[in-house]
Amino acid sequence: MSLLDVSELTVRSADGRALVSGVSFTMEPGARLGLIGESGSGKSLTALAIMGLAPAGMTVSGSVVLDAPGLVRTEVVGAAERRLNGLRGRAATVVFQEPLTALDPLMKVGHQLAEPLRRVRGLRGAALRKAVLAALEEVRLTDPGRIAKAYPHEISGGQRQRVAIAMALACEPALLIADEPTTALDVTVQAEVLALLDGLVSARGMALLFISHDLAVVSAVTDDVLVLKDGEAVESGRVLDIVNTPRHPYTRDLVGSARQLDSALDWSRR
Amino acid sequence: MTTYLLRRMAFLVISLLLASTVLFLLLRLLPGDPANSLLSVGASPEQIAAARHQIGSDRPLPEQFVTWLGQMATFDLGTSFISTLPVGPEIASRLVVTVPLTLLAFLLAVVVAVPVGFVAAHRSNRWYGPLLNGVSQLGIAVPVFWVGMLLIAAFALYFHILPAGGFPQDDWTNPGDALTSLVLPVVTIALVMSASLIRYVRSATVDVLDSDYLRTFRALGSSFTMAMWRHGLRNAAVPVVSILGIELATTFLGAVVVESVFALPGLGSMLAKAIAQHDYPIVQGVLFVSTFGVLVIGFIADLVQRLIDPRLRGTLSRSAR
Amino acid sequence: MSQTNIPGPIKATDPDSTVPAARRRGSATLLIGCVLAGAVVAVAIVSLFWVPFAPEDTSGGRLAPPGPPHLLGTDKLGRDLLTQLMIGARVALTAGIGSVALGGILGVAGGLLAGFATRWLDDTISALLDILIAFPTLLLAMLVVAAREASLSSAILAIGLAMSAIVARLTRVLVKRVLAQDYITASRTSGTSWPRVVAEHVLPNIWPTLLVNLALQLGLAVLAEASLSYLGLGAPPPNASWGRMLQEAQATVLTAPLGAIAPGVLLVVLVVGVNLVADGLRDVADPTRRRTR
Numbered sequence: 001m002s003l004l005d006v007s008e009l010t011v012r013s014a015d016g017r018a019l020v021s022g023v024s025f026t027m028e029p030g031a032r033l034g035l036i037g038e039s040g041s042g043k044s045l046t047a048l049a050i051m052g053l054a055p056a057g058m059t060v061s062g063s064v065v066l067d068a069p070g071l072v073r074t075e076v077v078g079a080a081e082r083r084l085n086g087l088r089g090r091a092a093t094v095v096f097q098e099p100l101t102a103l104d105p106l107m108k109v110g111h112q113l114a115e116p117l118r119r120v121r122g123l124r125g126a127a128l129r130k131a132v133l134a135a136l137e138e139v140r141l142t143d144p145g146r147i148a149k150a151y152p153h154e155i156s157g158g159q160r161q162r163v164a165i166a167m168a169l170a171c172e173p174a175l176l177i178a179d180e181p182t183t184a185l186d187v188t189v190q191a192e193v194l195a196l197l198d199g200l201v202s203a204r205g206m207a208l209l210f211i212s213h214d215l216a217v218v219s220a221v222t223d224d225v226l227v228l229k230d231g232e233a234v235e236s237g238r239v240l241d242i243v244n245t246p247r248h249p250y251t252r253d254l255v256g257s258a259r260q261l262d263s264a265l266d267w268s269r270r
Numbered sequence: 271m272t273t274y275l276l277r278r279m280a281f282l283v284i285s286l287l288l289a290s291t292v293l294f295l296l297l298r299l300l301p302g303d304p305a306n307s308l309l310s311v312g313a314s315p316e317q318i319a320a321a322r323h324q325i326g327s328d329r330p331l332p333e334q335f336v337t338w339l340g341q342m343a344t345f346d347l348g349t350s351f352i353s354t355l356p357v358g359p360e361i362a363s364r365l366v367v368t369v370p371l372t373l374l375a376f377l378l379a380v381v382v383a384v385p386v387g388f389v390a391a392h393r394s395n396r397w398y399g400p401l402l403n404g405v406s407q408l409g410i411a412v413p414v415f416w417v418g419m420l421l422i423a424a425f426a427l428y429f430h431i432l433p434a435g436g437f438p439q440d441d442w443t444n445p446g447d448a449l450t451s452l453v454l455p456v457v458t459i460a461l462v463m464s465a466s467l468i469r470y471v472r473s474a475t476v477d478v479l480d481s482d483y484l485r486t487f488r489a490l491g492s493s494f495t496m497a498m499w500r501h502g503l504r505n506a507a508v509p510v511v512s513i514l515g516i517e518l519a520t521t522f523l524g525a526v527v528v529e530s531v532f533a534l535p536g537l538g539s540m541l542a543k544a545i546a547q548h549d550y551p552i553v554q555g556v557l558f559v560s561t562f563g564v565l566v567i568g569f570i571a572d573l574v575q576r577l578i579d580p581r582l583r584g585t586l587s588r589s590a591r
Numbered sequence: 592m593s594q595t596n597i598p599g600p601i602k603a604t605d606p607d608s609t610v611p612a613a614r615r616r617g618s619a620t621l622l623i624g625c626v627l628a629g630a631v632v633a634v635a636i637v638s639l640f641w642v643p644f645a646p647e648d649t650s651g652g653r654l655a656p657p658g659p660p661h662l663l664g665t666d667k668l669g670r671d672l673l674t675q676l677m678i679g680a681r682v683a684l685t686a687g688i689g690s691v692a693l694g695g696i697l698g699v700a701g702g703l704l705a706g707f708a709t710r711w712l713d714d715t716i717s718a719l720l721d722i723l724i725a726f727p728t729l730l731l732a733m734l735v736v737a738a739r740e741a742s743l744s745s746a747i748l749a750i751g752l753a754m755s756a757i758v759a760r761l762t763r764v765l766v767k768r769v770l771a772q773d774y775i776t777a778s779r780t781s782g783t784s785w786p787r788v789v790a791e792h793v794l795p796n797i798w799p800t801l802l803v804n805l806a807l808q809l810g811l812a813v814l815a816e817a818s819l820s821y822l823g824l825g826a827p828p829p830n831a832s833w834g835r836m837l838q839e840a841q842a843t844v845l846t847a848p849l850g851a852i853a854p855g856v857l858l859v860v861l862v863v864g865v866n867l868v869a870d871g872l873r874d875v876a877d878p879t880r881r882r883t884r
Contacts (some may be wrong), residue, residue: 051489056395081494089491096489101482105581106502106508115500116490151580164486167525281718288722411862413814415821416837416855423851523729527818531841542822546732546814557730565722 002026003174003207004050004092009062009077011054011231019058020045020231027207029069029174034218034239035211036254037228044097044212046228047177050083050209051094052076059172066091069211089116089171095197097118097180099160103152109163110136110148116170135166140196158189162196169200175207182217194221215258219243227251274576274583282569289561290342293554342558348551357555361537365559368442368525368536371452375459376505376521380514383464387471391479402468409465414524418458418531425454428457435533455532459524463517470513474506481505508579515571617874624867631861635684638677646670646678654847665848667839675831676853682832683861686747686816687809694758694812695805701755702762703789704774706770717763723756728811729818736824743826750815754808761804765797799876806869810862817858824835833858 002029011020021044027033035043048054050064064076068091074083096102104112110132117123117131136144141163152160161181168176178197182190198221201208212218218225219239227235227242227250235248246252341348348357367440387415390402426434438447478484483505487497526538533539537556544552577584611623643662649669657664663672705716723731732749769775769792778788819825820834828835833854840850 053485053489085491085493088489093491094486094489096482096486098482102486104483104487104505105506106579107501115492119491153581154285167486167490285718285722288719292722312779407863407866408859411810411814411839411859411866413821413834413855413858416858419837419841419844419851420855422841423848427845490735526729527822530822537730541730542824545736545824553734557734561722562731562869568721 001073002065002207003029003031003038003067004065004209005065005067006046006050007063007065008045008066009049010060011042011049011089012061014057018132018231020049022062022232023226023228024227025233026204027209030205030207032201032208032210032222032224034222034231035209035214035228036213036218036225036242038213041228042231043228044179047094047179047209047211049106050076050177051088051092052081054077058176066175068092075088085206089120090173092175092177093168093171094177094179095161095164095168096182098184099164102164103160105152107151108148109150109152109155109160113148113163113167113170120171135170136163138169138200139163139166140192141166154203156189157185158193159186161193165193165197165200169204172204173206176201176207176213179211180213181210183214190217197221215254216242216262227254275573278569278572282565285565286342286562287339289565290339290558291335293557294338294559316501326379336447348555357551358539360552361555361559363441364535364537364540367437367534368522368529368538369454371459371529371534371536372518372525374452374456374523375463376518377516378456379463379521382460383467383471386464387468388475390468390472391475394476406465406468406472409462412462412470414458414462415527415531417461418455418528421454421458422531436532437530437534451532451534455525455528455534458528458531459521462524463521466520467510467517470505470510470517474509475502477509478502478506504578508575511571511575511578515568518567518571522560522563527591614875615873618708619871620867620876621871623847624864624869624871627860627864628868629864631680631857631864632684634677635680637841642674642677644671644674646674648674654843654850656847661764663853664847665835666853667843667847672850675836676707676833676857678831679833679836679845679854680857680861682743682826682830683816683858686750686832687813687865689747690750690754690816691805691809693747694754695801695810697751697755698758699762699801701759703766703793705759705763706729706766706856707785708794712783713763717760720756720760720763723753724760728815732815732819733822733824736819743830743832746816746819749819750812753815754812758804758808759803762797762801765794765800769793769796795850799872803869803873803876806865806872810865813862813865 006026007024009020009023011016012018024044025033034064035046037043045054045058049060050066054060060077062077065073066076066087067073068087071087071091074087074091076084076087079087103109110129113132113135116127117135118128123131128221132148133144136147141159141162142146147155147159147163152163155163161184165181181197183192185193194217197208208222210218210222222239225236225239225242226233227248229250235242235246235251242251243255246255316538354552354562386402390406393399394507422434433451435451438444439452442448479502483501487501489493492500525536526541528534529536529538530542536559540552541556544548544556611862634814643660648671652665653667653669655661655665657672661671663676666672668677695761701716701720705713705720708716728750732746732751735749735752736745739748775788775792778792783791816825817834817837820832821838823835823838825832825834836854837851838848840854844851
């Protein structure tokens with residue numbers, strides 16, 4: 001069975017508008033899928049719906065089946081909160097876009113990282129502290145001791161996002177959903193964090209659902225791509241095929257603009 | 271942290287100084303001699319002379335000011351124009367009523383407001399969410415003395431289960447009696463205070479429920495309850511603690527008014543009588559003590575806020591934002 | 592395959608869908624508030640031209656029950672209750688509007704000054720404001736009334752002064768926030784003088800928040816005047832104040848309940864109305880404020 005099977009996923013807002021309509025795709029273990037679209041295309045909502053974290057007041061219909069190794073195969077849509085609790089973290093977890101607000105502002109970073117570590121690996125005391133430092137090192141944070149004792153507002157955006165990645169990885173998920181993980185970061189840091197994510201996902205054999213509006217970024221880390229516009233899936237396929245032979249007019253615009261920016265860079269190099 | 275403490279205490283002392291100055295000016299700026307106004311309440315010539323001497327009306331203003339500051343610094347609050355008894359002990363004897371009243375009312379208000387505010391935020395989609403909203407809207411609009419009157423009418427006059435007012439002559443020697451006379455006043459104040467506290471708690475809870483960090487920890491596998499307990503509670507406490515100081519001061523004000531409703535011999539009723547009698551040392555004394563209390567509470571509230579919220583530790587004062 | 596409402600954190604991922612909703616809710620609140628407050632205002636205005644009896648007329652017999660000619664009965668001195676209530680509306684509104692006007696003008700002026708002031712002056716003014724605000728409003732009002740004779744104008748002066756400190760502090764924060772914006776720097780580098788900057792950029796940006804705050808203060812001012820009157824420090828008779836009426840009716844609350852209930856109800860109606868107007872204004876003027884529930 002596939003790791004993730006999304007079928008006719010529809011998310012309606014409180015006043016009945018369909019923010020996501022009829023989206024379907026599957027992911028095998030270890031697969032890499034990109035979800036690309038502009039703001040308002042429903043890509044983030046899709047990710048939240050997969051986790052059962054759609055905002056209250058929104059109605060989710062369709063089917064989302066998570067079948068992670070070691071866990072019961074579960075239909076997320078309509079599932080009880082308790083079942084979803086057990087699923088979240090181990091089957092799938094999320095790295096969000098804005099690391100400053102995604103972390104608890106009143107708690108030291110090491111403390112926050114310790115929470116999933118404690119839950120998943122059952123560590124305590126000195127062993128837990130060591131695991132926290134090791135996790136921080138794994139995301140290539142230098143001086144992990146200082147970072148663990150710091151509060152979120154005391155470290156940089158890039159460092160915060162690495163911490164967020166470490167927290168997600170601590171759960172040892174089968175599927176990692178990354179919702180615009182580098183969009184809020186400085187351009188120079190973006191490439192580093194992307195490379196880090198890429199490496200860690202490969203090393204652990206996780207599946208990756210990468211959400212972004214940036215075609216260049218998506219094409220760098222994924223193999224397949226699903227293009228969303230206004231809540232609907234308009235095109236899907238291998239990333240190289242999409243980039244070279246886009247079929248849907250919207251996809252063609254996307255690729256076109258990306259190429260334009262790229263060639264502008266070439267021009268300036270001359 | 272120590273530099274902050276020192277600076278904040280210096281600020282507190284300066285605030286007290288300024289407050290004393292303002293008090294001094296407000297009363298000295300009256301047209302004519304304050305002692306003269308005693309004539310209107312039929313005071314004897316000896317009383318007026320004593321009053322004049324105490325204020326130092328015959329001395330130049332700067333000298334009066336220095337004397338005044340000296341008195342405030344040593345907490346020498348002078349003597350009453352009317353009773354010629356020292357003001358300090360008078361106030362102390364009244365505090366025995368007002369302080370328990372204020373603290374109990376505040377405690378009750380907090381105990382009620384926190385769960386109610388939380389429920390109002392969390393279950394805003396059920397029917398009782400908007401209902402609680404409506405109730406708190408009423409609560410902040412209702413005059414506290416009217417609530418007191420109605421409670422007296424119901425529980426004292428109609429049902430006869432609680433006293434309609436007054437406080438035992440021997441203060442707290444019989445705690446049971448003292449507390450019984452405080453029940454209705456405490457409930458009166460608490461009802462009104464909790465209405466406004468509920469709104470703050472609700473707003474803080476909504477912000478936490480909408481927050482990104484709650485979503486993060488749930489996405490990592492924490493249950494909603496655990497995530498709220500570990501992360502939501504402290505974050506919600508921050509804005510609430512920041513207004514608790516002000517709310518405590520407002521509770522004190524409510525106590526001042528409610529004392530008149532229930533004929534309690536507290537600070538408020540003493541103040542009201544002193545104003546009517548133009549007994550300025552008492553008025554000044556009460557105002558000084560209450561301002562001092564409010565400033566100290568504000569200082570403590572600020573400190574607590576800093577302890578809870580690490581983001582504030584870099585800045586110096588609230589108003590710097 | 593099922594349709595369900597999954598409980599989760601509220602996050603408006605589509606903010607546009609909540610703006611019209613917030614505006615609609617704001618307009619409804621505004622409407623209800625205007626109706627409530629408007630009713631009291633209407634009564635007050637009518638009282639300027641006509642009241643059933645002369646305010647000093649004590650011919651009605653003490654504590655008469657409701658019935659013609661005294662539609663709501665009489666108070667403990669024989670005055671017509673309906674007349675007293677109507678005049679009380681006028682007093683409450685005068686006190687409220689007067690205090691807010693005084694507090695508003697002083698407060699905005701002081702706040703503007705502080706907002707533009709350099710560090711030392713600003714720190715001093717902030718300290719002063721914090722102190723004035725530490726003086727609990729009612730106590731400050733009592734002090735001012737003590738210094739003068741108890742009257743409506745004393746009450747207005749007292750409450751207005753106390754309020755000006757709060758308004759000043761809010762104004763100062765708002766002004767500082769605006770001044771920190773880039774468009775101010777842009778405007779100044781293009782040669783706009785300070786007075787024009789204030790008129791064109793500062794005031795238009797701060798007045799919505801200030802207006803909402805002043806509306807809220809109106810309700811507080813009405814309650815403060817009622818408290819002062821209850822304590823005997825407000826307008827003396829025959830100026831009827833709802834607060835004083837309640838104090839006079841306290842002794843006879845069971846025998847003549849209307850006199851102890853009606854003024855309180857009217858106070859609540861007025862203050863709730865004004866508060867709803869303030870909330871409604873806030874939702875209408877700034878619907879993007881994240882208040883999705």
